[in-house]
Amino acid sequence: MLAYAFKRFIGALPTLFVLIALAFFMIRAAPGGPFDAERALPAEIEANLRAAYHLDEPLVQQFGRYLADLVRGDFGPSFQYKDYTVTELIMTGFPVSLRLGGLAMALAVVVGVAVGSLAALRQNSWIDHAVMSVSMTGISIPNFVMAPILILVFAILLGWLPAGGLGDGSPQNLVLPVISLALPQIAYISRLTRGSMIEVLRSNFVRTARAKGLSERTVIVRHALKPALLPVISYLGPTTAALVTGSVVIEQIFGVPGLGRYFVQGALNRDYTLVMGVIVFYGVLIVVFNLLVDLMYALLDPRVKY
């Protein structure tokens, strides 16, 4: 198992390298620089600044320097937020994003699996049709459309929940952002669970379990649920990616001070190191999470040999 995990991790290294290289050279190829301001700096000051940040070196050398720093866990200083390192900025933004994304993920999995299983157990009943129609609606309404509508209804018309910001950090501030982030994922996961559950319920081992006279509850919970969850587990990788990108918009709409906002702002300001930092950080996060999902899959599915 450990050897397999190690092998998979080594396999993920090229992905990370391509990710970092792509981001690095794309940013550098873009017109404009971090020291473009409304008032042009005197040439010699700008030259000094560029030298201080090693921006005067050949690009490949800069890339090597960046990689070397990265291996030591150093994302470099931010160009825009003076006196802050990128690591410090990420560490202020990430806990907020993590709380948002983690809650949304938990909500999506729990509700999605429950609703999907329910629909599968009552296949072709009105419950099934209702669940499927609602989830299709959930897939079709993007989260950036859902979010303003939720704000309109629950914050402005009904006044039950705050419309944005984190306030004093109390839970009700997170309700609307988490729900808007989770809804499309709930829709996907419930459809996925329904499909695989229906297939599993038709399989021979479930028939055997029923033939043995086990109660319906035991058949479902002990025998059917685990194999039915496998597609959901392999979907967790894409879910993470979707939640991460979705949070960029959701954080913007609700004014939540997370990592997503740094990304868009950083790109607009040509804050090379900050943008790189966020991309690399999220890239590593997604790659590692995909790795964990694969390992979990291998653990749960007895047919998978590693």
Place this chain on the structure above:
Amino acid sequence: MSTAAETITGAPAEKGRSLWIDAGLRLKRNRAAVTAAVILAFMTVLVVVGPWFSPYEYDFTDWDRILIPPDIASGHLFGTDGIGRDIFVRTLFGGRISLVVGLVATIVSLVIGIAYGATAGYLGGRVDHIMMRIVDILYAMPFMFFVILLMVLFGRNIVLIFVAIGAINWLDMARIVRGQTLSLKRKEFVEAAEALGVRPFRIIRRHIVPNLLGVVVVYVTLTIPQVILVESFLSFLGLGVQEPMTSWGALVNEGAQEMESAPWTLVFPAVFLATTLFCFNFIGDGLRDALDPKDR
């Protein structure tokens, strides 16, 4: 044209039901998919010809009627936005952009995906291994970030949107096409072509690709809404099409800022966007069921 059977027996040959006729019949029985197709067709016509019948241009400012609610008398069917522009016309114009982006970017991803997947699958062996390894690597990238980066760094032009979105969507297509190709290349008609000495790329073009169409059609109907979604996402962040041109995402963004005082600025574009995505998803689902040999 008379067939061989006809000339021998003198009776008309039994007409076989092809995969497509079969699928068409099954699709017609799926009421949800048919309804979705009708609504979508209606919306497309509305979006294309609607602006010609509107009394207002998409960038015309009606100074006397700023931020008014829907009003038949003045011709502002969906009301006006914060600078007096007609929301009805703007929604239709935004729809043109969104649909065109959806189509063109899907075609881009289709062409890349089919070419790549069919080549990898047909050539097989080490070439296949390396090509699919590249897809695996790219698959793990947070592409949305790169698209955002591209739009921010290289200015916001519509060609770039096509290329960027098309370039990230071909990965799924390539994987699906490769899988299909692997099973197709063991078929007798491919073997026959090989035995006749037809060269690999001609086999791919003439024998493999046409047989992929079933899978591809389903995938296309599911890709178009995804692409429209990505474009609206970018426009929502202010990175898509530029003012005074607009798209559904941009309109939703503007509407979200005015929604407290003028909910109609949000509701109409949002409904159009959601309905379109809804229809495409339903048609895709219906097509998948119709073409799925397992359910036969």
